[in-house]
Amino acid sequence: MRKVFSVGLMAAMLCLVGMTKDAGATITIALEWGACGGGTGGCTATGGSSITVNPGGGQTLRLDIFLSTNQLGGIGAHGFSLNFDTDLLNELNAGAMGAVEWGGFDVDPRMGFVELYGPISSGNIPATPESTTGGVSGRFNLIESGALGSLALPENGLVYTIGTVTTTAPARYRIAQVFFSANGAISDGADVFSGVFSQPPDGFIDSTYLGDITGTVLFSTASLNVVPEPGTVSLLGLGLVGLVLAGRRSRRS
Numbered sequence: 001m002r003k004v005f006s007v008g009l010m011a012a013m014l015c016l017v018g019m020t021k022d023a024g025a026t027i028t029i030a031l032e033w034g035a036c037g038g039g040t041g042g043c044t045a046t047g048g049s050s051i052t053v054n055p056g057g058g059q060t061l062r063l064d065i066f067l068s069t070n071q072l073g074g075i076g077a078h079g080f081s082l083n084f085d086t087d088l089l090n091e092l093n094a095g096a097m098g099a100v101e102w103g104g105f106d107v108d109p110r111m112g113f114v115e116l117y118g119p120i121s122s123g124n125i126p127a128t129p130e131s132t133t134g135g136v137s138g139r140f141n142l143i144e145s146g147a148l149g150s151l152a153l154p155e156n157g158l159v160y161t162i163g164t165v166t167t168t169a170p171a172r173y174r175i176a177q178v179f180f181s182a183n184g185a186i187s188d189g190a191d192v193f194s195g196v197f198s199q200p201p202d203g204f205i206d207s208t209y210l211g212d213i214t215g216t217v218l219f220s221t222a223s224l225n226v227v228p229e230p231g232t233v234s235l236l237g238l239g240l241v242g243l244v245l246a247g248r249r250s251r252r253s
Contacts (some may be wrong), residue, residue, distance in 0.1 A: 017141060025071035025215035027204055029194045030172070032065040039182065050223045059182040060095060063192065063222060065143065068156045068172035071215075074207040075153040077120070077146025080219070081197045082178060085138050090136040091191050091224050095179030103145045103153075103175065117147045128213040137192075142202065143176050154205075182224060189219035 006236040033051040036043035040056020053059045069075055084092050103117035154160060154169040161167075180192075196217070204213040 014197055015107055023096055025213050026068045026204075026218065027067065027071065027075070027078075027213060027216070028218040029193060029220060030066040030068070031082075031192060031194060031220045032064050032066065033061060033222065034177070035062040036060070044227050050225060051219060052178045052225045052227060053182050055226050057181075057183045060097075061092070061180040061182055061224075063178045063180065064174060065176040065178065065194070067153070067184060068173045069153065070155050071206060071213055072155060073153055074158075075204060075213070076207040076209050077144070077205045078175070079142050079144035079202045079204075080194060081141050081143065082192055082194050083137070083197060084180070084192045085137040086193060087191075088137055089184055091181065092180040093136070094140075095181050097179040099140050099143070099176060099228055101145055102174045103147075103173070117153055118145050119144050119214075120144055134137040139197065141197075143178075146176060146205070176199075182226075189223060191224045192222040194219040194221070 031049055033046050036046045036051055036053065036059050038060050039053070039058030041054030043051065043053045043059055045052040051061065053061075067075075067078065095228065100172055101119045103119070153173055156169055156173075158169040159166065160169070196219075204217065205211070206213055
């Protein structure tokens with residue numbers, strides 16, 4: 001019920017701000033693998049937007065989501081989604097832990113108080129439905145947070161004062177975690193895509209709630225890579241040896 005309310009609230013806000021737009025701001029959504037473990041053989045490397053797992057699959061993967069902005073006055077609310085396995089090769093499944101949203105700072109120097117910038121709904125994104133015919137793909141709908149009546153998320157790096165305390169907004173805000181499990185069979189390009197896939201309620205609203213932000217929104221991707229099986233590596237080595245021998249024979253002839 002709370003998620004239905006949040007969708008309606010975001011949609012209503014976007015309808016209200018439809019006639020006024022803020023230009024010039026840049027918002028960046030970054031996807032970074034934060035942890036990986038379990039499964040067959042665990043993980044070889046983590047960090048950044050690309051992760052490497054060992055063959056066999058079953059690893060639990062945590063994807064951290066960060067937001068940064070230079071929007072003057074800050075952001076009042078945001079909503080976007082994640083698509084995964086769009087190539088229908090089923091590298092990833094939605095994790096048993098689902099997804100968790102949380103906010104950064106909600107500071108309003110004009111009013112002199114701090115309050116939560118957090119999930120508009122209950123804070124947990126419902127289990128993601130995945131297709132059951134053909135290749136499997138899925139989506140985490142509406143990763144959203146916001147606040148009403150204050151500055152919300154100040155622009156990153158902003159120096160502001162509340163009472164006698166002066167502080168600086170962080171370089172970026174960590175706004176959510178999403179959990180996956182790896183099938184470990186395919187190694188290709190990007191497997192998770194962030195973006196505005198359902199308008200409304202996906203969108204970005206300034207702290208006045210009178211303008212939607214239409215500057216530049218940079219959405220990132222994340223990739224899963226699989227270490228080749230030893231047999232596959234051996235076959236590749238034999239192939240290279242064959243190419244070298246063939247080259248030598250052609251030179252002799």
